Amino acid sequence: MSKKKIVLDAILQQGILPLFYHDVVDESVELVKTLYNAGVRVFEFTNRGDKAEVVFKALLSVRDQEMPGLYLGIGTIKNAKEASLFIDLGADFIVSPIVNPSVGKLVNEAGLLWVPGCMTPTEIYTAQEYDAALIKLFPANILGPGFMTAIKDLFKGQLFIPTGGVDIEINNLKSWFQSGVCAVGMGSKLIDPKQTEGLEERTVLALSLVSQARQNNKM
Template identity: 85%
Template sequence: MNKKKEVLEAILKQGILPLFYNDKVDESVALVRTLYKAGVRVFEFTNRGDKAEDVFKELLSVRDREMSGLYLGIGTIKNSREAALFIDMGADFIVSPIINPEVATLVNEAGLLWIPGCMTPTEIYRAQEYDAALIKLFPANILGPGFMSAIKDLFKGQLFIPTGGVDIEINNLKSWFEAGVCAVGMGSKLIDPKQIDGLEEKTVLALDLIRQAKQK
């Protein structure tokens, strides 16, 4: 199985893609260790600060030593320079807030999963032209489950993951999965990048609610 398929299947199985940015290496490592202990096996670190490269490099190193079976991706990748940098570092997948054909080409050539952010049917169609196996609906709190329900028949077979404003609450989660998404992205609703207390319990709860929400 290739890396692209492995990561995609891991996201589908987990049903949630946790994400955060923290510019402190030690705090970021502690957060990811906690997520891993709670059962997370796919995680996105976002490229949203000057220290992203240094932190991500250390996360990969610690992962290789301690956290078997964890896939680490990098998010907020907007151009080919960023994509090439993190691909060379060893990112397992790339998440973008936009559709940049150069990024798509680089990620596809590397045999990795590219998850672009889309907000309109036209953007979704463009993402499909660049072989986006999984598309991020962003911002999810603006689009809502109704948007997913309205477009799913237009894009049969396409996998979607809403990100931005998804709540750790069974009715909210069920509304998304019933609308047709395959997983949800979750940042600040799950993770306070400066606070580790309670994160393990909160993550265990989120994973359990996701399992419930996915049941038909």
Template identity: 45%
Template sequence: MAFFQPKILNQLLADFPLVPVFYHEDITLTKSIIKACYDGGMRAFEFTNRGEKALEVFSAIYPFIRENCPEMALGIGTIFTAAQAKTFIDAGADFVVQPIITPEVGAYCLANEVAWFPGAATLNEIYTATQLGAEIVKIFPGNVVGPGFVKSIKGPMPNLKVMVTGGVEPTEESLKQWFSAGVTAVGMGSQLFPASLLASAKFDELSSNVKALLAYVETLKTKK
């Protein structure tokens, strides 16, 4: 069973709406990145299933998070099958993120009380995801659909909660566009973790950047 139940996880995303999306096969580096994000105020971390060592790294960082980042939820992304979902849920995943919608994955997550964020890029896909039980739908790729798409779908589906991934930049301008459009949360990947930062190991700099971005998002939330 997940450490964070779905209702708590969904509220966690609303309260701390910036989610790192990260993969690296170096366990030590990944731990440092996670701790820097946590120290900066992030409370949900998506590790992606994008390499041969994904399960090995995930299994190593889970106990690290529980000991050193007790208020952080650890999720697994890039999941396509129920078998993959089961493997990572057994390893401790608090939430499962997909680039697509697989009903079997949704059913398995719901049956095991694990938050499920399926990926969608059309209104029909979004509606299907909600009908299958998703309380928050991942909009992907964000750089293709744009903030205008999110704002438009809020018309026929005003209560829809979405997390956008892809095309979200760690800048005030980008965050303002997305949160003004009505997103609940955003996922940020390579732009938050440029190669230069990984090479220099300036994790304090990452923490400071994250803290500033979260503070800015709070100002956007109060303006709604």
């Protein structure tokens, strides 16, 4: 099975993609260890600061030694230079806030999953043209579940994950899964790098609520 398919399946199984950026190596490592202990097996570190490369290297190193079965992706990748850098470092998948065809081409050539961010049907169509198996609806708090409901018949079979403003709250999660998404991205609503107390419990709760929301959607 290809790396692309393995990571995609892991995201679908988990139902939630936690993400954050933090520029302190030791604190970032502890954060990811906490997520791992709570049951997370796919995680996105975001390329939103000068220390992203250094921290990501450290996360990969500790993952290889202490967190078997964890897939580490890099987010906020906007151009091919950034994508190439993190692919060479060993990123398991690439997430973008935009649709940049050169990034899609590069990631696909590397045999990895590319998750571009889209806000319009035209962007979704463009992302599909460059083999985006999973598309990020971003920003989700602006688009809302109603957008997903409205466009899903236009793009039958396409997998979507909303990111930005998804709440750890059963009714919010139900509304997203009922609209047709396959998983949800969760950043600041789940993880505050400066306030880690209760993170493991919050993550366990989020995983549980996602599972519950999906079960209700199948009934």
